[in-house]
Amino acid sequence: MKHFLFLFSLLIVFGCSDVSIKSDREKTKTGENQGAKHEVIDIWIEFAQNFELKTVENGYALDLIDPGTQNVEAHYELTYDSKKTGDNVIHLPLDRIAALSQTSAGMMVELDADKMLSGISNLKYVYDSDVRKRVRSGKIVELGDESNFPVEKTAKSKTQLIVYSGFGKEFPQESKLKKLGIQMLPNYEWRENHPLGRAEWIKIIGILCGKEQEAIDLFDKTVKSYEQLKWKARNVDHYPTVISGNLMGDQWYAPAGESYMATIFQDAGADYVYQSSSGTGSVSKSLETIILDNERTEFWLNPGVKSRAEVLNINAKLRLVGPFNRNMYGNSHDRNKFWEQSSFMPHLLLEDFIRIFHPELLTEGDFHFYQKIED
Amino acid sequence: MIISRKHIFFIVFAIVCIFVLSIVHVGMNAGDLSPDDFWNAFFHYNDSVIEQSIVREVRFPRMIMALIAGGGLSVAGLLMQTLFKNPLAGPYVLGINSGASLFVAFSIMTGIPFLTSDIGTISNALLGAFIFGMIIAGFAGITRTQISLLLIGIMLGSFTSAFVSLLQTISDAEELKIYTLWALGSLQRAEFNQLPLISLVFAGGIVSSFFLIKPLNIMVMGQEQAELMGVNMRVIRYALIGITALLTGLITAFCGPIAFVGLAVPNLVRIMLKTQHHRILILACLVLGALFVLLCDMVIISLEDIVHIPINVFTSVIGAPIVILLVLKRLK
Numbered sequence: 160m161k162h163f164l165f166l167f168s169l170l171i172v173f174g175c176s177d178v179s180i181k182s183d184r185e186k187t188k189t190g191e192n193q194g195a196k197h198e199v200i201d202i203w204i205e206f207a208q209n210f211e212l213k214t215v216e217n218g219y220a221l222d223l224i225d226p227g228t229q230n231v232e233a234h235y236e237l238t239y240d241s242k243k244t245g246d247n248v249i250h251l252p253l254d255r256i257a258a259l260s261q262t263s264a265g266m267m268v269e270l271d272a273d274k275m276l277s278g279i280s281n282l283k284y285v286y287d288s289d290v291r292k293r294v295r296s297g298k299i300v301e302l303g304d305e306s307n308f309p310v311e312k313t314a315k316s317k318t319q320l321i322v323y324s325g326f327g328k329e330f331p332q333e334s335k336l337k338k339l340g341i342q343m344l345p346n347y348e349w350r351e352n353h354p355l356g357r358a359e360w361i362k363i364i365g366i367l368c369g370k371e372q373e374a375i376d377l378f379d380k381t382v383k384s385y386e387q388l389k390w391k392a393r394n395v396d397h398y399p400t401v402i403s404g405n406l407m408g409d410q411w412y413a414p415a416g417e418s419y420m421a422t423i424f425q426d427a428g429a430d431y432v433y434q435s436s437s438g439t440g441s442v443s444k445s446l447e448t449i450i451l452d453n454e455r456t457e458f459w460l461n462p463g464v465k466s467r468a469e470v471l472n473i474n475a476k477l478r479l480v481g482p483f484n485r486n487m488y489g490n491s492h493d494r495n496k497f498w499e500q501s502s503f504m505p506h507l508l509l510e511d512f513i514r515i516f517h518p519e520l521l522t523e524g525d526f527h528f529y530q531k532i533e534d
Numbered sequence: 535m536i537i538s539r540k541h542i543f544f545i546v547f548a549i550v551c552i553f554v555l556s557i558v559h560v561g562m563n564a565g566d567l568s569p570d571d572f573w574n575a576f577f578h579y580n581d582s583v584i585e586q587s588i589v590r591e592v593r594f595p596r597m598i599m600a601l602i603a604g605g606g607l608s609v610a611g612l613l614m615q616t617l618f619k620n621p622l623a624g625p626y627v628l629g630i631n632s633g634a635s636l637f638v639a640f641s642i643m644t645g646i647p648f649l650t651s652d653i654g655t656i657s658n659a660l661l662g663a664f665i666f667g668m669i670i671a672g673f674a675g676i677t678r679t680q681i682s683l684l685l686i687g688i689m690l691g692s693f694t695s696a697f698v699s700l701l702q703t704i705s706d707a708e709e710l711k712i713y714t715l716w717a718l719g720s721l722q723r724a725e726f727n728q729l730p731l732i733s734l735v736f737a738g739g740i741v742s743s744f745f746l747i748k749p750l751n752i753m754v755m756g757q758e759q760a761e762l763m764g765v766n767m768r769v770i771r772y773a774l775i776g777i778t779a780l781l782t783g784l785i786t787a788f789c790g791p792i793a794f795v796g797l798a799v800p801n802l803v804r805i806m807l808k809t810q811h812h813r814i815l816i817l818a819c820l821v822l823g824a825l826f827v828l829l830c831d832m833v834i835i836s837l838e839d840i841v842h843i844p845i846n847v848f849t850s851v852i853g854a855p856i857v858i859l860l861v862l863k864r865l866k
Binding site (some may be wrong): 283307407408409410443445446447450451454474475476479481 | 566584585587588591592593703706711715718720722723725838842844
């Protein structure tokens with residue numbers, strides 16, 4: 160029986176998946192989970208650096224990795240075994256998940272699991288129209304940010320798990336929430352430097368929603384599209400120069416050379432001005448340095464505003480930054496869509512960037528997240 | 535009161551230092567900039583040459599604002615310390631700066647594009663400083679003692695701080711970011727073409743303070759003594775509050791709050807020069823204050839490649855130990 164189920168599951172994976180790049184690496188292990196209500200499958204992690212996932216009896220063992228030290232920062236057990244107890248044991252299946260991270264909520268929507276959403280941080284950050292409707296009708300509650308977290312409201316919403324953007328610290332009032340039977344899981348997708356690594360976190364959300372296979376299929380499609388686009392931009396003759404970011408106070412914060420944004424710029428066939436800077440976070444530069452370094456830079460991306468007038472409102476001296484009068488593109492006209500979807504749809508982000516830097520390569524279609532910044 | 539050679543030497547020496555250090559400040563980390571760029575930026579300006587624009591639009595306004603902020607806040611602090619006969623009084627003690635902060639916070643949290651712009655922030659800071667200056671001036675007409683006025687100023691400050699905190703809790707992340715960045719202070723917001731107006735208002739405040747030297751010297755002996763000697767304390771109080779509001783409002787509008795300068799520099803000047811003559815004190819505060827902020831900014835520039843320290847943070851880091859030393863010195 161065990162072997163039959165194993166083979167049957169393999170057939171499903173190989174036969175049903177329209178993308179078979181890694182389908183041999185994701186195998187069902189239902190035979191190991193006798194008595195469990197849900198099939199537990201082996202999930203191969205290829206791009207993500209900040210978590211490790213292992214299939215264990217009746218569930219998954221999840222290790223969150225500190226990108227600085229490469230040590231295991233936290234260990235979680237996502238299990239269908241209701242008898243298992245422990246501090247970081249998350250019991251599956253879940254029915255009610257509060258996603259305080261906009262990206263996690265977006266991943267749930269993409270997996271068609273938005274009905275499981277019990278809470279979000281704030282309606283004004285939500286892009287998806289169905290989720291917005293359900294927040295307005297009271298089916299999903301607004302829980303605000305972590306600084307003043309409403310424990311009672313969360314309990315009343317019958318939330319079983321809170322997924323939040325992790326910053327290495329304990330969730331406020333975590334012990335109180337745990338006493339009420341509410342589990343917490345930090346989401347560190349934002350720490351991934353490879354665009355596909357970020358997208359791969361959808362596999363964890365897939366497990367939480369009982370939709371592992373759907374998550375794997377979606378991710379495989381994303382990888383395929385991303386690689387095809389990257390290949391398309393590889394053979395261009397000219398790599399246009401690009402700067403990203405804007406002033407915050409007196410300093411300009413630009414993505415560092417090994418960061419997520421720098422990687423996508425490179426994959427889109429652009430020459431990022433600070434590509435040689437080390438680090439995965441950001442580099443800070445004085446306005447003067449930015450002006451001098453970017454006199455001839457062709458593109459300015461992510462200024463964080465919708466118009467040139469708003470750029471000048473930040474600091475009128477920004478008119479001296481070379482590409483201010485040439486090409487400026489941003490996502491601020493629909494910031495919620497960008498934050499909700501771009502993490503797990505990096506192929507669409509890459510497509511936007513190729514459309515910006517090499518419009519001749521993509522003659523059809525339109526922007527997904529970006530648009531040209533006019534007056 | 536006698537003006538000694540030591541006082542004159544101190545002021546002349548400080549002016550020479552300001553002159554030399556201003557040139558050093560503008561030329562720091564020059565990198566790709568040549569002496570010609572500096573010369574042409576002022577005398578043969580071509581806005582298509584980026585190096586000239588850097589000197590004219592970025593470096594020069596920053597240096598001038600350091601001098602104006604340092605000098606202006608120090609003189610405002612001196613006036614407040616003399617008015618209240620309290621060495622721990624400063625330009626912010628009357629709640630004038632709090633008024634500017636409140637109006638800026640309110641304008642940012644409204645989310646109206648104009649109000650969140652540079653010009654909107656400057657206008658609101660000026661408006662807030664002047665409205666609170668007027669409120670204090672109103673109280674100055676009612677209360678008879680300086681200590682009551684001081685307490686009212688502190689209470690106004692507490693009230694506005696609470697209101698700003700409330701606005702911060704209900705504002706969204708973007709608005710909070712804008713306000714927080716404003717509150718860190720910056721010498722880089724002023725534009726080259728704004729400098730003549732800023733300098734004119736600044737000069738107006740400083741020159742006005744020189745007209746009050748005589749009553750200020752008498753006030754050192756106490757309010758009653760000053761009244762006995764024919765000083766119209768009510769008018770003088772209005773004038774001192776008006777000048778302080780003008781200088782503090784101007785600097786807060788263009789640089790954000792810059793702490794401790796107005797508190798520390800006048801005390802330093804008194805300790806160094808050991809005089810109560812306000813002609814010397816005002817001049818010395820003007821030059822030493824300018825020198826102090828200029829030096830602070832030079833340290834900030836030299837550390838820029840390693841870490842960016844906002845001016846308000848740096849002056850607090852330097853100013854707080856000075857104030858503690860002053861308190862300890864007085865206790866002895």
